[in-house]
Structures are given as structure tokens and as C-alpha cells.
Amino acid sequence: MxxxxxxxxxxxxxxxxxxxxxxxxxxxxxxxxxxxxxxxxxxxxxxxxxxxxxxxxxxxxxxxxxxxxxxxxxxxxxxxxxxxxxxxxxxxxxxxxxxxxxxxxxxxxxxxxxxxxxxxxxxxxxxxxxxxxxxxxxxxxxxxxxxxxxxxVPDVRSMLASTEPEIVQKAESWRAFIENISxxxxxxxxxxxxxxxxxxxxxxxxxxxxxxxxxxxxxxxxxxxxxxxxxxxxxxxxxxxxxxxxxxxxxxxxxxxxxxxxxxxxxxxxxxxxxxxxxxxxxxxxxxxxxxxxxxxxxxxxxxxxxxxxxxxxxxxxxxxxxxxxxxxxxxxxxVKDDESESDSRLHFITQNLMKVGEMNFPEVQSAVEGMADITLEMYDDFENMFSDRTIDLTPAVEKSKDLENTTDQCMADITQYLVRLSSSELSRRNADDVSSMIRIVSELEEASDCVHRLVMLTDRRNRKGHSPFSDETTLELKKFTRLVGEFITFTRNNITPPISLNILKKAEEFESITDEMRRNLNKSSLSRMQKDGDLKREMLQIDINNQLEKIGNHCLNVIQSATGTVD
Known part of the structure; x- marks a missing residue:
């Protein structure tokens, strides 16, 4: 007993x-x-x-x-x-x-x-x-x-002083055992x-x-x-x-x-x-x-x-x-040797080991979300570098882009699974809202990486088909557009984890508004050239690129809105 x-x-x-x-x-x-x-x-x-x-x-x-x-x-x-x-x-x-x-x-x-x-x-x-x-x-x-x-726990000294022989015997037996092994x-x-x-x-x-x-x-x-x-x-x-x-x-x-x-x-x-x-x-x-x-x-x-x-x-x-x-x-x-199968420092893959108290799990999941954004930004930087050169073979770049896009797919699945498990633990109201926001954020980042990969594929098709080049004026506008979207992605990466101030949201809305306007103007120019017997395939390809760039801007705005908690 x-x-x-x-x-x-x-x-x-x-x-x-x-x-x-x-x-x-x-x-x-x-x-x-x-x-x-x-x-x-x-x-x-x-x-x-x-x-x-x-x-x-x-x-x-x-x-x-x-x-x-x-x-x-x-x-x-x-x-x-x-x-x-x-x-x-x-x-x-x-x-x-x-x-x-x-x-x-x-x-x-x-x-x-x-x-x-x-x-x-x-x-x-x-x-x-x-x-x-x-x-x-x-x-x-x-x-x-x-x-x-x-x-x-009975006191051995009291047991030894007991008047009951059985208790004294137990105490003496234990003391003898300890003395023997000591x-x-x-x-x-x-x-x-x-x-x-x-x-x-x-x-x-x-x-x-x-x-x-x-x-x-x-x-x-x-x-x-x-x-x-x-x-x-x-x-x-x-x-x-x-x-x-x-x-x-x-x-x-x-x-x-x-x-x-x-x-x-x-x-x-x-x-x-x-x-x-x-x-x-x-x-x-x-x-x-x-x-x-x-x-x-x-x-x-x-x-x-x-x-x-x-x-x-x-x-x-x-x-x-x-x-x-x-x-x-x-x-x-x-x-513990470096594991070559691990991704490099772009992303600290999230574990599925939750700590008992939900609040203490947030640093790891926030780091994983930031790492996923880093991959998307790296994909876009690669796209910008290849977009300006119409002569190089893009096969290695396409393969790298596909690998990174697959990585973002896996990241989204892992992080979402982690967040769903985290949501079942007891959280403060603020942290519960942050979980919902981060689920939306990783989804938007995955969509943005899909768009970047489509841009890489479109650029590869342009180089392989050998479409006629644009005028210097149009080329300059395209460079401005791609550079602006790159700045928007970088801005989003730096403001990705909630809570985010409304000033950041206002700046993101300005970015998105400009990308919408640039996409409309560039598409309008392409339609105008098509009506004047321009290169139909080239212009259709360019419209596809414009639309993908604008979609990336939309996803970036959605990320910032999620981080500020302003998405319904």
C-alpha cells in the first residue's frame, strides 16, 4: 500500500x-x-x-x-x-x-x-x-x-526504534543491504x-x-x-x-x-x-x-x-x-555530421514535434514561413537574371526552378500540418489568429512560387522559339515591371510574420496598385501591336508574362493582408 x-x-x-x-x-x-x-x-x-x-x-x-x-x-x-x-x-x-x-x-x-x-x-x-x-x-x-x-516514506530511524519486531527487522535488513552495496x-x-x-x-x-x-x-x-x-x-x-x-x-x-x-x-x-x-x-x-x-x-x-x-x-x-x-x-x-540530404540554410525544415504549450512553438513555425519566402524570392531572382538574356540555354535554370517549386509545395504541406496540430492546443486569442494567418500566408507563398515557375517556363519558351525582340521602349517598361515585382516580393519577405502594422499594409496596397496599372498598360500596348500586324505569338507570350507578374503582386498583397489580420 x-x-x-x-x-x-x-x-x-x-x-x-x-x-x-x-x-x-x-x-x-x-x-x-x-x-x-x-x-x-x-x-x-x-x-x-x-x-x-x-x-x-x-x-x-x-x-x-x-x-x-x-x-x-x-x-x-x-x-x-x-x-x-x-x-x-x-x-x-x-x-x-x-x-x-x-x-x-x-x-x-x-x-x-x-x-x-x-x-x-x-x-x-x-x-x-x-x-x-x-x-x-x-x-x-x-x-x-x-x-x-x-x-x-517511513523514517528508517523511527522503524528501528519501533516496538514491533517485523518493522525493526525490515529496517535492519534495508540498512544491511545499503551497507553491503555501499x-x-x-x-x-x-x-x-x-x-x-x-x-x-x-x-x-x-x-x-x-x-x-x-x-x-x-x-x-x-x-x-x-x-x-x-x-x-x-x-x-x-x-x-x-x-x-x-x-x-x-x-x-x-x-x-x-x-x-x-x-x-x-x-x-x-x-x-x-x-x-x-x-x-x-x-x-x-x-x-x-x-x-x-x-x-x-x-x-x-x-x-x-x-x-x-x-x-x-x-x-x-x-x-x-x-x-x-x-x-x-x-x-x-x-553529428552535416546531413547532405537536408536543404541548405534557405529553410529550416519544420519538425512535427510540438512542445506541450502552444505559444512556445511559434518561433519554429515563423522561421519555416520565412524560409519558404526566401525560396520564393530566390526563384524570382533567378527569373530576373534569365529574363534579360534571350540567347542562353535555360534547361538547367528550368530544372532548378522546378526543384524549388516542389520544395515550396512540400513546405506548405508540412507547415500547414504543423499549424493544424498547433491550432488544436490551448492558445491565446492572438496566437490562434496568428495560426489562421500563417495558414493563409503559406498558401499564398506557394501560389506565388507557382507563378514564378510559370514565368521561368514562359521565358524558356521565348528563347527556344526565337520570337522577335521588343522595341527598346517596351523592353525598358518590362524591366521596370519585373524590377517592381521583385521589390514587392522582397518587401513581403521582410514583413511576413504577424503582427504587422497598418502602415506596412498601406505600402503593400500601393505596390499592388502600381503592378495592376503596369500590367494594364503593357497588355494594352501588346493588343495595339497585334492590331497593327505585330508578332502574334510574341505578344500573346508577353501578355502571359504580364499576367503572371501581376498575379505575384496579388499574392504578395494577400500575404501582407494576412499578416495584418485584415483578410476576411
């Missing part, structure tokens, strides 16, 4: 941590994205960002998953991501301090009032207020789960380290694993050295989450996950070498704590010693390795 009570307590703790993390991400997700994307310009800033983010989310796993997603989206470089991951490792030590501190109090007295305050916000609140309720309930459940876990030197340390790895993988949370470890230590089930070895194993086990998040992501995201593992494993290696010298130092620090941290027997609680061990280990590890971040980056680049 005790086992199921412990399991239920752990479940409440994990659910509380999940609710707390998701509530914070919903409340401050956009700000967190901005901070993580802008406040990582150097290693120290990256460490600080990772530390603060993990302290807020109470989950280094959540932070590393966000980091992997941002690297996949191209918002963080590999070197920047390593700094954030280092900070996340330090931020997760807060959990041990919380457990050690609140272990001195009756957590039910703290937890239930917090849950009571947060509950009304869940049922009557909307938006930020509802998320605030989730934060409060998450805190309450987290504390309640910790309290239940602490109460569910007396094998480094082999014992490695065994408990492996236990920490397995425990963290099993519960998928280093914070939950830490809660179990501290609780067992507080109640005398394991000693301080064994607890420290388990904590080291938990540092390795937590890297599994980032690894799973990187599956299906691009090469750099995989490298970020491997960098997380490399950093943690290097820390564990040097700590194992210094383990028996480091433990007395931690105990010495613990013994120097103020009396308010001590028990009635004037011995420092093991929970505080574990928190000190976890914090000092991660802090020293950062100090030792922060100067070697470029080396770690080079190492993981050799470990």
Missing part, C-alpha cells in the same frame, strides 16, 4: 510541476521567447537566461526542449544554445533547495490555501487570469505532492549513479527524481554519499529529454542535444575523480550554515547538504567548462 501512496504522491508532484510550467509559459511565453532569442549574445548572458528560465519553469527539461526548438528554428546558434543549457543545469538546483526548505514545514498547510486561491481563476478566469490560476494550482499541487511524498568504493558510486540515470529516465523529470532522492535521504533510507551519486546520475538522465526533442529536428538541433549530454557527462567525470575529496567540503559548508537551518540535534539536515552539493557541482562545472564552449561545439559538429 505504501508503494502506491508514494506513486500517487509522485504523480501529484509531477502534475503540479507540469501545470505550473505550462501556466508560466502561457502567461509569459512570448516574453520568454523574446528574452531567449535576444539575451544570449554571449556565454554569460546565455547562462543567465537559462538559469532564470529554468527557475521560472521549474524544469530544466522544459528549458532544453525550448532551446532545441529555437536552434531548429535558427533563432539560436549552437554556441549560444550551449550557454543556455549550462544555465538550465544551474537553475534546476532550485528544486533541491525548495525541497530542503519546505521539508521543515507542514506542506499541506501551505498547499491547500494556494490551491483554494487558484481554483476560482480556472473556472471564471480567461486568458492571463486563467493561466495565473494554473500557476497557483501548480504551486499548490507541487507542494502537496512533496508533503505527501515526505509523509508516505562498501565497494567507486563501484558502489557507479551503481548508485546508474540508479540515478534510470530513475530520471523513468520519471522523465530530474526535479521529480531529486524529490525522491532527497526524501529517501531525509528518512534515512540512503546515506549522503549514495544520494550524491544518484544526483550525478540524474544529471545524465535529464539529457534524454533533450535528445528525444531533437529527433526529427535539423542537424544543429541534434548537436544542441548532444552538447547537453557532453557538458553533463564531462561534469560527472571530473566529479567522480574528485568525489571523495568533494564530499567532506560540502559537509563542511553545511556545518557552517546558521542554526536556523539545523535540526534540534544541531546536525545539518541531509536535504541542505544535497542542495549544496547539487548547486556547487553545477556552478563549478559551468566555471570550468564555459571557456570550452567553442571546443564543445566543434566536438558535437564532428559527432
Amino acid at each position: 505504501t508503494f502506491f501512496i508514494i506513486l500517487g504522491s509522485l504523480g501529484i508532484f509531477l502534475f503540479g510541476m507540469k501545470t505550473l510550467s505550462e501556466g508560466i509559459q502561457k502567461t509569459a511565453g512570448e516574453k520568454m521567447r523574446q528574452v531567449m532569442a535576444t539575451m544570449t549574445h554571449n556565454r554569460v548572458a546565455g547562462v543567465g537566461t537559462g538559469f532564470l528560465t529554468t527557475c521560472l519553469l521549474q524544469s530544466s527539461s522544459a528549458t532544453t526542449v525550448i532551446v532545441v526548438s529555437f536552434v531548429n528554428a535558427g533563432l539560436l546558434t549552437l554556441v549560444e544554445s550551449i550557454g543556455v543549457i549550462m544555465g538550465a543545469n544551474l537553475g534546476t538546483t532550485l528544486t533541491a533547495w525548495i525541497i530542503a526548505i519546505v521539508g521543515k514545514f507542514s506542506l499541506a498547510k501551505i498547499a491547500l490555501p494556494i490551491i483554494g486561491i487558484g481554483t476560482p481563476f480556472i473556472f471564471i478566469g480567461k486568458g492571463k487570469w486563467k493561466s495565473m490560476g494554473e500557476i497557483l494550482i501548480g504551486f499548490g499541487l507541487l507542494f502537496y505532492g512533496l508533503g505527501a511524498l515526505k509523509d508516505a 562498501g565497494k568504493g567507486y563501484l558502489s558510486i557507479l551503481m548508485f549513479l546508474a540508479l540515478g540515470v534510470l530513475l530520471t529516465i523513468a520519471v522523465q523529470s530530474s526535479s521529480a527524481a531529486m524529490a525522491i532522492t532527497v526524501t529517501l535521504a531525509l528518512n534515512g533510507w540512503i546515506g549522503f554519499q549514495e544520494s550524491c551519486a544518484i544526483v550525478l546520475g540524474e544529471n545524465i538522465g535529464t539529457t534524454v529529454t533533450a535528445y528525444l526533442a531533437s529527433l526529427g529536428a535539423n542537424t544543429n538541433a541534434k548537436r544542441a542535444a548532444r552538447a547537453h549530454f557532453t557538458f553533463n557527462i564531462l561534469g560527472v567525470i571530473w566529479m567522480l575523480a574528485a568525489f571523495y575529496a568533494f564530499i567532506p567540503m560540502v559537509e563542511s559548508i553545511g556545518n557552517s550554515l546558521p542554526d536556523s537551518f539545523r535540526t534540534e540535534k544541531h546536525s545539518t539536515p541531509i536535504g541542505f547538504n544535497l542542495a549544496i552539493f547539487h548547486s556547487t557541482f553545477n556552478f563549478i562545472n559551468i566555471c570550468l567548462l564555459i571557456g570550452f564552449v567553442p571546443w564543445i561545439a566543434r566536438f558535437v559538429k564532428k559527432w
Whole structure:
């Protein structure tokens, strides 16, 4: 029965941590994205960002998953991501301090009032207020789960003092077992380290694993050295989450996950070498704590010693390795080779791995949309270059254009699928509108790329058929038209992700109005030449080109309208 009570307590703790993390991400997700994307310009800033983010989310796993997603989206470089991951490792030590501190109090007295305050916000609140309720309930459940876990695990010392022989025998058997496997030197340390790895993988949370470890230590089930070895194993086990998040992501995201593992494993290696010298130092620090941290027997609680061990280990590890971040980056680049099957930097292909909180998925999808626009712009630049030369063989250019057009088709399918899945998660009203806008945007970009490919095919037909050239005046007007459409595409690419100001929309409408007028004038000139016995096939071809250019302008305007939210 005790086992199921412990399991239920752990479940409440994990659910509380999940609710707390998701509530914070919903409340401050956009700000967190901005901070993580802008406040990582150097290693120290990256460490600080990772530390603060993990302290807020109470989950280094959540932070590393966000980091992997941002690297996949191209918002963080590999070197920047390593700094954030280092900070996340330090931020997760807060959990041990919380457990050690609140272990001195009756957590039910703290937890239930917090849950009571947060509950009304869940049922009557909307938006930020509802998320605030989730934060409060998450805190309450987290504390309640910790309290239940602490109460569910029996104290070995109390069991040994029991008057019931069966209870005393169980306690003595457990103590003898621990003493037996603890007396094998480094082999014992490695065994408990492996236990920490397995425990963290099993519960998928280093914070939950830490809660179990501290609780067992507080109640005398394991000693301080064994607890420290388990904590080291938990540092390795937590890297599994980032690894799973990187599956299906691009090469750099995989490298970020491997960098997380490399950093943690290097820390564990040097700590194992210094383990028996480091433990007395931690105990010495613990013994120097103020009396308010001590028990009635004037011995420092093991929970505080574990928190000190976890914090000092991660802090020293950062100090030792922060100067070697470029080396770690080079190492993981050799470990994870460039994938030749991946597209180049024009597009960071979107993964289909959604993070639990919808708001945190937007950087990746926005980056993918921008990458799709880059492909369309590249296709048009190629068209402009070939349009001015009537003599070259365009077969290679046509093949390239077709390949890029197929790529945009695939991008639209992947991004749309991702957005549809994203729309089924809980989103703020603004982000829900942004999802609808981006679905329309990728559709318009795909249509624009189709038009550009048709222009390439028409130009190829012109060169192969050898139509007579236009007059200098007409040629000049055509160059103006193609240049204007190119400027419109570039303008659209630079203003593609919502929200966009109405001034941008006004400028786009001016672009589109001019393209309409130029198309009408050029078509009118072609019809006039046809009536005067001009080259009929040449003029019909030119009208087709004019119409495709004008359609591209329409699609660009639709993109801007979607980004500003003005499309019905």
C-alpha cells in the first residue's frame, strides 16, 4: 500500500510541476521567447537566461526542449544554445533547495490555501487570469505532492526504534543491504549513479527524481554519499529529454542535444575523480550554515547538504567548462555530421514535434514561413537574371526552378500540418489568429512560387522559339515591371510574420496598385501591336508574362493582408 501512496504522491508532484510550467509559459511565453532569442549574445548572458528560465519553469527539461526548438528554428546558434543549457543545469538546483526548505514545514498547510486561491481563476478566469490560476494550482499541487511524498516514506530511524519486531527487522535488513552495496568504493558510486540515470529516465523529470532522492535521504533510507551519486546520475538522465526533442529536428538541433549530454557527462567525470575529496567540503559548508537551518540535534539536515552539493557541482562545472564552449561545439559538429540530404540554410525544415504549450512553438513555425519566402524570392531572382538574356540555354535554370517549386509545395504541406496540430492546443486569442494567418500566408507563398515557375517556363519558351525582340521602349517598361515585382516580393519577405502594422499594409496596397496599372498598360500596348500586324505569338507570350507578374503582386498583397489580420 505504501508503494502506491508514494506513486500517487509522485504523480501529484509531477502534475503540479507540469501545470505550473505550462501556466508560466502561457502567461509569459512570448516574453520568454523574446528574452531567449535576444539575451544570449554571449556565454554569460546565455547562462543567465537559462538559469532564470529554468527557475521560472521549474524544469530544466522544459528549458532544453525550448532551446532545441529555437536552434531548429535558427533563432539560436549552437554556441549560444550551449550557454543556455549550462544555465538550465544551474537553475534546476532550485528544486533541491525548495525541497530542503519546505521539508521543515507542514506542506499541506501551505498547499491547500494556494490551491483554494487558484481554483476560482480556472473556472471564471480567461486568458492571463486563467493561466495565473494554473500557476497557483501548480504551486499548490507541487507542494502537496512533496508533503505527501515526505509523509508516505517511513523514517528508517523511527522503524528501528519501533516496538514491533517485523518493522525493526525490515529496517535492519534495508540498512544491511545499503551497507553491503555501499562498501565497494567507486563501484558502489557507479551503481548508485546508474540508479540515478534510470530513475530520471523513468520519471522523465530530474526535479521529480531529486524529490525522491532527497526524501529517501531525509528518512534515512540512503546515506549522503549514495544520494550524491544518484544526483550525478540524474544529471545524465535529464539529457534524454533533450535528445528525444531533437529527433526529427535539423542537424544543429541534434548537436544542441548532444552538447547537453557532453557538458553533463564531462561534469560527472571530473566529479567522480574528485568525489571523495568533494564530499567532506560540502559537509563542511553545511556545518557552517546558521542554526536556523539545523535540526534540534544541531546536525545539518541531509536535504541542505544535497542542495549544496547539487548547486556547487553545477556552478563549478559551468566555471570550468564555459571557456570550452567553442571546443564543445566543434566536438558535437564532428559527432553529428552535416546531413547532405537536408536543404541548405534557405529553410529550416519544420519538425512535427510540438512542445506541450502552444505559444512556445511559434518561433519554429515563423522561421519555416520565412524560409519558404526566401525560396520564393530566390526563384524570382533567378527569373530576373534569365529574363534579360534571350540567347542562353535555360534547361538547367528550368530544372532548378522546378526543384524549388516542389520544395515550396512540400513546405506548405508540412507547415500547414504543423499549424493544424498547433491550432488544436490551448492558445491565446492572438496566437490562434496568428495560426489562421500563417495558414493563409503559406498558401499564398506557394501560389506565388507557382507563378514564378510559370514565368521561368514562359521565358524558356521565348528563347527556344526565337520570337522577335521588343522595341527598346517596351523592353525598358518590362524591366521596370519585373524590377517592381521583385521589390514587392522582397518587401513581403521582410514583413511576413504577424503582427504587422497598418502602415506596412498601406505600402503593400500601393505596390499592388502600381503592378495592376503596369500590367494594364503593357497588355494594352501588346493588343495595339497585334492590331497593327505585330508578332502574334510574341505578344500573346508577353501578355502571359504580364499576367503572371501581376498575379505575384496579388499574392504578395494577400500575404501582407494576412499578416495584418485584415483578410476576411
